[in-house]
Amino acid sequence: xxxxxxxxxxxxxxxxxxxxxxxxxxxxxxLAGGSGVRPDLQERVLAAVRELGYHRNENARSLRPGQxxxxxxxxxxxxxxxxxxxxxxxxxxxxxQHGRRIILGNTGEDQARERQLVADFIGRxxxxxxxxxxxxxxxxxxxxxxxxxxxxxxxxGRVPLVLASRQVPGIGADTVVLDDIGGARQGTERLLTAGxxxxxxLGNAVSVFTGQRRxxxxxxxxxxxxxxxxxxxxxxxQQDVESARAATADLLDQPDSPTAIFSANNxxxxxxxxxxxxxxxxxxxxxxxxxxxxFDSFExxxxxxxxxxxxxxxxxxxxxxxxxxxxxxxxxxxxxxAPRTVELPVTLRVIRQ
Amino acid sequence: xxxxxxxxxxxxxxxxxxxxxxxxxxxxxxLAGGSGVRPDLQERVLAAVRELGYHRNENARSLRPGQxxxxxxxxxxxxxxxxxxxxxxxxxxxxxQHGRRIILGNTGEDQARERQLVADFIGRxxxxxxxxxxxxxxxxxxxxxxxxxxxxxxxxGRVPLVLASRQVPGIGADTVVLDDIGGARQGTERLLTAGxxxxxxLGNAVSVFTGQRRxxxxxxxxxxxxxxxxxxxxxxxQQDVESARAATADLLDQPDSPTAIFSANNxxxxxxxxxxxxxxxxxxxxxxxxxxxxFDSFExxxxxxxxxxxxxxxxxxxxxxxxxxxxxxxxxxxxxxAPRTVELPVTLRVIRQ
DNA sequence: CTGTTAGCGCGTTCAG
DNA sequence: CTGAACGCGCTAACAG
Numbered sequence: 043x044x045x046x047x048x049x050x051x052x053x054x055x056x057x058x059x060x061x062x063x064x065x066x067x068x069x070x071x072x073l074a075g076g077s078g079v080r081p082d083l084q085e086r087v088l089a090a091v092r093e094l095g096y097h098r099n100e101n102a103r104s105l106r107p108g109q110x111x112x113x114x115x116x117x118x119x120x121x122x123x124x125x126x127x128x129x130x131x132x133x134x135x136x137x138x139q140h141g142r143r144i145i146l147g148n149t150g151e152d153q154a155r156e157r158q159l160v161a162d163f164i165g166r167x168x169x170x171x172x173x174x175x176x177x178x179x180x181x182x183x184x185x186x187x188x189x190x191x192x193x194x195x196x197x198x199g200r201v202p203l204v205l206a207s208r209q210v211p212g213i214g215a216d217t218v219v220l221d222d223i224g225g226a227r228q229g230t231e232r233l234l235t236a237g238x239x240x241x242x243x244l245g246n247a248v249s250v251f252t253g254q255r256r257x258x259x260x261x262x263x264x265x266x267x268x269x270x271x272x273x274x275x276x277x278x279x280q281q282d283v284e285s286a287r288a289a290t291a292d293l294l295d296q297p298d299s300p301t302a303i304f305s306a307n308n309x310x311x312x313x314x315x316x317x318x319x320x321x322x323x324x325x326x327x328x329x330x331x332x333x334x335x336x337f338d339s340f341e342x343x344x345x346x347x348x349x350x351x352x353x354x355x356x357x358x359x360x361x362x363x364x365x366x367x368x369x370x371x372x373x374x375x376x377x378x379x380a381p382r383t384v385e386l387p388v389t390l391r392v393i394r395q
Numbered sequence: 396x397x398x399x400x401x402x403x404x405x406x407x408x409x410x411x412x413x414x415x416x417x418x419x420x421x422x423x424x425x426l427a428g429g430s431g432v433r434p435d436l437q438e439r440v441l442a443a444v445r446e447l448g449y450h451r452n453e454n455a456r457s458l459r460p461g462q463x464x465x466x467x468x469x470x471x472x473x474x475x476x477x478x479x480x481x482x483x484x485x486x487x488x489x490x491x492q493h494g495r496r497i498i499l500g501n502t503g504e505d506q507a508r509e510r511q512l513v514a515d516f517i518g519r520x521x522x523x524x525x526x527x528x529x530x531x532x533x534x535x536x537x538x539x540x541x542x543x544x545x546x547x548x549x550x551x552g553r554v555p556l557v558l559a560s561r562q563v564p565g566i567g568a569d570t571v572v573l574d575d576i577g578g579a580r581q582g583t584e585r586l587l588t589a590g591x592x593x594x595x596x597l598g599n600a601v602s603v604f605t606g607q608r609r610x611x612x613x614x615x616x617x618x619x620x621x622x623x624x625x626x627x628x629x630x631x632x633q634q635d636v637e638s639a640r641a642a643t644a645d646l647l648d649q650p651d652s653p654t655a656i657f658s659a660n661n662x663x664x665x666x667x668x669x670x671x672x673x674x675x676x677x678x679x680x681x682x683x684x685x686x687x688x689x690f691d692s693f694e695x696x697x698x699x700x701x702x703x704x705x706x707x708x709x710x711x712x713x714x715x716x717x718x719x720x721x722x723x724x725x726x727x728x729x730x731x732x733a734p735r736t737v738e739l740p741v742t743l744r745v746i747r748q
Numbered sequence: 749c750t751g752t753t754a755g756c757g758c759g760t761t762c763a764g
Numbered sequence: 765c766t767g768a769a770c771g772c773g774c775t776a777a778c779a780g
């Protein structure tokens with residue numbers, strides 16, 4: 043005679059035990075590897091497990107002291123950007139190597155949402171956090187409500203945190219960033235060397251860490267040539283492809299439009315290419331279209347209708363590195379003393395001269 | 396006198412209670428909204444919560460009968476494909492509207508990995524699952540080890556499941572698919588109407604549901620014109636851009652290379668465009684390059700160097716619809732009787748004539 | 749309005 | 765080799 047199937051609830055260890063006619067402990071031990079359990083009992087247990095479709099309740103499991111949840115919380119700013127999808131893949135792969143699962147949230151550059159997410163992750167007993175911090179001031183402020191509050195030590199308890207892509211002032215967490223300044227400087231330098239003097243800038247808000255750094259690299263290169271950025275040619279409030287396309291249209295429609303454009307991320311570069319290609323098709327716009335240098339690579343860069351150089355790097359590697367830094371701080375890791383910052387190099391890649 | 400901060404552990408409700416000099420129940424009630432708790436006690440509790448950085452343990456919480464975990468498990472096949480990133484965003488948005496969090500796993504088209512993931516999700520007490528099933532036979536087989544075993548009702552317990560993109564025979568779950576056959580038929584029809592007779596095919600494995608359906612649509616359109624697919628022009632084992640590029644090279648290098656190519660997904664279309672553009676730049680390859688019709692849209696399709704039509708749809712909407720079907724089966728939903736299949740329409744969009 | 753009791757599913761500890 | 769008791773953090777149900 044078989045017991046009735048569980049009604050609307052997952053079967054528990056007790057039900058398995060009852061069905062296998064053993065005690066719950068025998069089930070527990072069997073599932074833990076079975077050392078010290080008679081083989082015939084193990085078989086009865088495993089049969090009952092199969093028949094009932096039993097799954098250990100990981101939540102109850104992690105309740106016990108010393109038992110970890112096996113979860114890593116990942117918060118990113120924009121899942122619609124393939125860049126971050128690839129980034130997550132890097133985190134996920136390393137997490138899987140360490141037997142961990144990732145739990146993912148999208149902040150949409152919203153700090154309130156980031157705070158909720160992180161709080162929830164901690165409530166779910168994540169063992170660690172990988173966060174791409176949403177836009178915020180990167181300047182230290184001396185008022186008493188520091189930015190990045192939700193990522194401060196007190197709020198995190200003792201959950202290790204790794205920041206990716208962007209640093210947050212006042213947060214002493216391990217961080218992986220790119221060589222934003224150097225990459226932007228080199229990319230801009232390339233345009234200057236090619237003789238360009240009117241160079242447009244497309245970027246994300248200055249309140250975003252990378253936005254600020256990449257703009258700084260842009261300015262540095264200009265300064266080295268005795269130039270300064272022309273405010274009329276600087277557009278930096280675009281977070282998505284459509285606004286980037288519109289900003290590009292603005293640049294192209296200026297009376298003395300730029301002969302080249304530096305773009306600070308793939309959203310902006312793609313928007314620029316879309317607008318340029320639209321005008322090429324419809325025959326509108328300036329006679330000559332600007333050359334492009336853009337941070338981040340992307341699929342189909344090859345198809346560019348104008349000269350294009352990308353400042354390339356691997357989002358997957360960024361994610362993997364972030365995860366590695368995190369696991370160093372988890373049980374079994376090397377437990378570094380001070381917060382570390384890893385700056386990954388970038389590569390100038392000429393797509394079309 | 397303040398208690399020592401929690402050492403390596405998250406603070407518990409008891410510590411908060413001790414610090415606020417109330418009972419744990421008063422803390423619990425305050426955090427649950429505070430109805431029926433004296434305001435001054437609430438303040439003491441909230442102060443203690445802030446000071447200790449307390450976060451409710453959601454795992455312990457969901458242990459109690461009747462309490463749900465607030466988690467939705469999402470398993471996709473390829474996080475590196477921006478398509479699935481966007482898909483996840485759609486799921487995530489709807490889940491957030493319902494106060495749920497998503498927990499994400501990447502199967503890499505590996506059934507074993509899919510099984511592990513789903514088992515783990517259930518162990519974490521997810522309230523529901525959204526799965527893009529990894530490749531498997533779509534034919535019913537009459538042996539006794541049916542495909543899609545891990546998604547069968549017995550293994551899932553009573554966790555509602557929604558399949559997205561791909562159906563699995565024998566699994567009576569709600570499903571959202573695209574009009575794969577109709578879309579592929581229309582796309583191919585367009586090439587035939589334009590006079591093409593030698594049409595290449597790039598697709599994913601026939602063992603993948605969409606791969607099979609899209610190929611069927613391709614064949615149907617050919618048949619309507621009294622034609623059959625030429626096996627020499629059919630390549631369908633590509634899962635990523637690089638192998639798609641190589642397959643395209645194969646097609647282009649044939650003595651009598653196709654005048655048009657139908658591509659069954661964005662990985663293949665992008666690979667094809669890369670190869671064609673490479674040859675255009677280097678001046679190799681056939682004199683005339685084939686026109687393309689591809690399933691899925693993608694960024695920068697505008698830049699195509701050859702005539703291109705895409706069979707367009709919104710991955711985000713697919714994800715959102717999958718989530719909606721799922722929430723219908725969760726507490727508070729409409730609890731439909733039979734499994735439902737939603738077939739989302741696709742749109743032919745001419746990118747370049 | 750507040751506190752005590754009990755038990756959710758599991759595994760460590762200790763007895764048999 | 766097997767089982768019973770206990771407690772992890774939390775909250776419904778029941779006192780007070």
